[in-house]
Amino acid sequence: MSTLSLPRVSGVKAHPHPFDVVRAEVTKFRSVRSSYWSLLVAAVVTVGFAALITNESARNYATMSAADQAAFDPTSDSLTGLLFGQLAIGVLGVLAITSEYSTGLIRTSLSAVPQRFTYLSAKAAVVGVMALAAGLVISFTSFGVGQAIFSQHGLAASLGDPGVARAVIGGGVYVAVIAIVGVGLGAVIKHTAGTTVTLVGLVFLVPLLMDALPASWDTVTNWTLPAAGQALATAGQTDGVLSPGRGLLVCLIWVGGSLAAGAYAMKRRDA
Amino acid sequence: MIEARGLTKRYGATLAVNDLSFEVRPGRVTGFLGPNGAGKSTTMRMILGLDKPTSGSVTIDGRSYVEHDRPLRKIGAMLDAKAVHPGRSAYHHLLALAQTNGIPRRRVPQVLELVGLESVAGQRAGGFSLGMGQRLGIAAALLGDPAVLLFDEPVNGLDPEGIRWIRGLLKTLAAEGRTVFVSSHLMSEMALTAEHLVVIGRGRLIADTSVDALVGGSSFNTVRVQSPQAEQFTWTLAANGAQVDRASDGTLSVTGLEPARIGELAATDGITLHELSVKQASLEDAFMELTEDSIDYKAGHHAATMITANGVMS
Numbered sequence: 001m002s003t004l005s006l007p008r009v010s011g012v013k014a015h016p017h018p019f020d021v022v023r024a025e026v027t028k029f030r031s032v033r034s035s036y037w038s039l040l041v042a043a044v045v046t047v048g049f050a051a052l053i054t055n056e057s058a059r060n061y062a063t064m065s066a067a068d069q070a071a072f073d074p075t076s077d078s079l080t081g082l083l084f085g086q087l088a089i090g091v092l093g094v095l096a097i098t099s100e101y102s103t104g105l106i107r108t109s110l111s112a113v114p115q116r117f118t119y120l121s122a123k124a125a126v127v128g129v130m131a132l133a134a135g136l137v138i139s140f141t142s143f144g145v146g147q148a149i150f151s152q153h154g155l156a157a158s159l160g161d162p163g164v165a166r167a168v169i170g171g172g173v174y175v176a177v178i179a180i181v182g183v184g185l186g187a188v189i190k191h192t193a194g195t196t197v198t199l200v201g202l203v204f205l206v207p208l209l210m211d212a213l214p215a216s217w218d219t220v221t222n223w224t225l226p227a228a229g230q231a232l233a234t235a236g237q238t239d240g241v242l243s244p245g246r247g248l249l250v251c252l253i254w255v256g257g258s259l260a261a262g263a264y265a266m267k268r269r270d271a
Numbered sequence: 272m273i274e275a276r277g278l279t280k281r282y283g284a285t286l287a288v289n290d291l292s293f294e295v296r297p298g299r300v301t302g303f304l305g306p307n308g309a310g311k312s313t314t315m316r317m318i319l320g321l322d323k324p325t326s327g328s329v330t331i332d333g334r335s336y337v338e339h340d341r342p343l344r345k346i347g348a349m350l351d352a353k354a355v356h357p358g359r360s361a362y363h364h365l366l367a368l369a370q371t372n373g374i375p376r377r378r379v380p381q382v383l384e385l386v387g388l389e390s391v392a393g394q395r396a397g398g399f400s401l402g403m404g405q406r407l408g409i410a411a412a413l414l415g416d417p418a419v420l421l422f423d424e425p426v427n428g429l430d431p432e433g434i435r436w437i438r439g440l441l442k443t444l445a446a447e448g449r450t451v452f453v454s455s456h457l458m459s460e461m462a463l464t465a466e467h468l469v470v471i472g473r474g475r476l477i478a479d480t481s482v483d484a485l486v487g488g489s490s491f492n493t494v495r496v497q498s499p500q501a502e503q504f505t506w507t508l509a510a511n512g513a514q515v516d517r518a519s520d521g522t523l524s525v526t527g528l529e530p531a532r533i534g535e536l537a538a539t540d541g542i543t544l545h546e547l548s549v550k551q552a553s554l555e556d557a558f559m560e561l562t563e564d565s566i567d568y569k570a571g572h573h574a575a576t577m578i579t580a581n582g583v584m585s
Contacts, residue, residue, distance in 0.1 A: 017373065024370035031363035032356060104354035108411065111319045111348055112371040114337040270322040 018122060021113050025126040029096070038092035039134045042175070043141070046085030050142035051149065053080045058153045074157040075164050075235035078146020079171045082233065085138060086178045090199045093127045093182025097262075098192040107271050116266040124183045124259055128176050135175030139233075143168045163235040166244060170232030177251040178203065181225070184258025188265045203229075222246070225254055272296055272450055273318060273419065277327030280313050280474075287313045289474040290327070295452045297418070300445045302465030302482075303454040304558065310474040311454040312350070315423050318452075319348055331419055343372040347412035348421040352404035352428065357397025361388055361407050364396060369414055382410040387436075401428030409437070419450040426460055438464045458558040470561055477561045485557050494530050496523040497546035504542045511536060524550075 029035050057077050061069065097120075100106040113119045143159075150156040159165045182199055189195040202225055210221040221227050222242050231247025242250070273295035280288040288310040295301045305311050316322040318329050320336035328335065331346055339345045355364050365379045383389045386406040391399070396407060405428055412420055422441070426434045441464050445451045455461050461468060461482070468485060470478040478485060486492075498504050501521045508515050513528040525533060530549055537544050 020373050021371050024367040027363055027367040027370060028356075028359070031360060031367070032358040034358060099356055103356060104351045105356055107316070107319075107321055107350055108354050108368065109371075110321060111336075111346075112343050112368050114320050114342060270316070 018118055021118055021122040022125060024112075025122045029126055029130060034095060034099075035092060035130070038088050038095075039130075042085040042088035042092075042134065043138050045088060046081035046138045047142050047145055049081030049084055050078050050146045054078050054146040054149045058150055058155060061153060061155060072155075073234060073236050074147065074150050074155050075143065075161075075167045076230075076233055078143050078150070079139060079167065079233045081142050082139065082171050082175060082229075086175050086203060086229075087200065089131050089134065089175050090178040090182045090203070091196055092131065093179035094186045094192060094195045094199060096123055096127050097183050097186035098190060098195055101186075101190040102192060110271045117263045120183070120187055120259065120263050120266060124180050127183050128180045131179035132172060132176035136169065136172035138175070139168050139171035142171070157235065161235065163244075167233050167235040170244060170247070173248070174229040174232050174251065177229075177255055178225070180255050181258045184255075184260075184262040187262025188258075223250055223253075225251070228254070273329065273331055273452060274333075275314070275318075275327070275329040278314065278317060278324050278329055279326045280310070280317060280322060281325040286474050288317070288324075291471065291474070291476050292327075293469045293476060293479050295450055295469070296467070297450040298445060298448050299466040300441050300451045300453060300464050301467045301469060302461035303452055303469050303471070304458060304461050304465075305454075305456065305471040305477075307456050309456075309471045311456075311471065312423055313474075314471075315348070315350060315421055315452075315454060318421060319346070319350075341372040341415070343368065343374065343415035343417065345415070345417050346419045346421065347415055347417040348423075349405070349408035349412045349425060350421075350423045352401060352408045355396040355399075355404065355407060358395055360393050361396055361399075361410075362392040364407065365411060365414060368411055372415055374415055378414060378416075382413050385413060386410045402430060402433050405429055405433070405437075409440070417449070420444055420452070422451075422453045424454055424456070426455070426457070434460075470558065472561070485561075486551060492526070493550045494525040494528065494533055495546055495548045495550055496525055496533060496544065497521070498523070498537070498542055498544050500542050504537065504540070507536055507540050507542070508533065522546075 054074075054077055057072070057074075061072065064072070100109055109119060110116060113122075147156040147158070157164050159168065178199070181202070182195065185198055186192075186195045189198060206224050207226045210217065210224065210227075213221070227242055228247040228250035231242035231244055232251065234244075275294075276292050278288055278291040279286070291310075291314060303311050303314070313322060314329075317324050318331070318336065331339065336342060336346065355361075359367075361383065362379060365382065366376065368374075369376065369379055380389065380392070383392050386409050388403065388406050388410065391403065396404070399407065405425060409422070409425065412422065425437055425441075429437060441451055441453060445466075453461075453465065465482060467481050468478065469476070470480075470485075496504070496508075498521075501517065501523055505515050505517060505523060508523070508525055508528065511528065511532070513533075514526045516524040518524070528536075530547055534544070534547060536542075537547075
């Protein structure tokens with residue numbers, strides 16, 4: 001049974017190299033179709049809604065009140081589709097980890113990489129980078145499609161206008177944030193359905209709840225993900241209280257917090 | 272070498288593994304035997320650092336699992352054949368595992384060929400039969416060419432040809448000097464593959480012994496004696512501490528005395544013997560005897576009676 005012998009590799013490094021774990025996570029990401037489906041659905045939904053919404057805004061602009069016309073932001077209007085597209089990419093992050101729990105693959109993964117924090121952060125990094133790349137492409141495409149529609153009505157914003165490029169990039173960043181939060185929550189909750197519902201609650205239900213609360217609650221509202229996302233993806237500073245910089249900070253806190261919770265849960269729990 | 276010392280795992284009020292100490296040595300197949308629910312899988316997960324022991328410890332070559340650098344190069348394990356992403360191909364499943372531990376990519380087709388899955392390497396694992404899943408799990412265990420191998424119920428779901436294949440594989444791996452630890456609830460299977468046995472029941476160690484010693488030490492080993500003076504000899508044997516059953520044809524079944532001693536007693540008393548032979552218990556008998564108190568759900572006497580009353584048995 002000579003096939004069993006593995007050629008010895010000289011100079012084997014002391015510990016599982018984090019880079020090796022990242023490479024393995026890239027292989028895992030690329031080798032399942034659901035990754036590509038999630039990205040495709042996110043793109044189609046986001047860009048589709050961008051076209052629908054901007055078309056509607058452009059037709060209604062003439063009949064808007066003067067105040068509404070002054071507050072009109074063609075950039076954030078063209079990025080509204082991200083509200084829906086973020087979910088497909090969030091689920092991508094959720095599935096990246098909950099699929100390992102539901103099949104029992106997590107045990108194989110953690111026997112290969114017993115350092116649970118290394119495992120979780122490598123997965124979050126790969127999901128985050130893929131989601132960021134997809135998010136940027138989707139955000140810029142939505143902006144392009146939206147402004148093409150607005151330009152027929154003389155309403156289009158340009159990437160050179162103040163805050164516009166930052167808002168379009170911010171939209172892509174926000175999508176990546178949602179995906180990473182999905183990974184962190186998945187590590188805590190383990191089940192696909194439970195994690196997805198939690199994520200939907202955070203990005204859809206929380207804003208509805210906050211809208212029902214009096215304005216004095218704004219300090220709380222400002223710490224939610226959707227508020228941070230809106231701050232990131234808006235060119236002008238209209239109704240949002242958060243500055244884009246503060247929005248980014250809130251996003252980073254959510255990323256750090258969810259991953260810390262995931263790492264803590266994985267470290268304490270039996271696999 | 273695997274060494275468990277006082278290994279204990281408690282889930283709430285249940286002691287899944289209770290103060291378990293044993294050693295698994297290299298160069299032979301060690302069977303890990305016990306009824307379902309005895310704590311075999313929990314023990315295996317603790318060996319792999321997946322579950323934390325409530326108390327006690329287990330080491331592989333002197334170090335706990337997490338202290339091993341690139342553990343797949345030291346310890347290979349197959350726990351669950353269904354533990355694959357259904358949408359990922361066998362090749363990519365193994366490739367991702369290999370990459371985590373810096374194992375060269377060329378090793379993947381080697382292990383796929385070794386387990387006979389090379390023709391389906393590109394197919395999604397979700398469509399695999401249980402037997403193919405077992406083979407994929409074995410391929411994953413062999414990826415790092417490890418010195419220590421753990422298999423949890425590896426013959427489950429394999430066809431007879433597959434079972435024969437894995438028996439040969441386990442023996443070959445052990446003959447190469449590796450430590451091979453195989454769990455099973457099937458003693459007949461272990462009788463054919465294992466040299467040494469660690470037997471547990473309800474989380475406790477029942478026996479840590481060679482297969483031969485287990486069968487040899489069973490109280491089911493009886494000595495058959497035929498003699499024209501059977502009745503007289505029964506008294507002699509009983510006086511020397513043996514338990515004797517006398518069948519209607521006069522054949523004696525003697526337990527508790529070595530055949531040599533029985534022969535000596537016969538000579539001393541001037542008894543003529545027509546037969547003096549050892550009837551060896553099977554591993555199955557020995558196992559049943561050992562675990563009698565440890566089986567969680569034994570078929571009750573009531574159940575058997577009811578079935579007969581309904582005419583199912585007759």
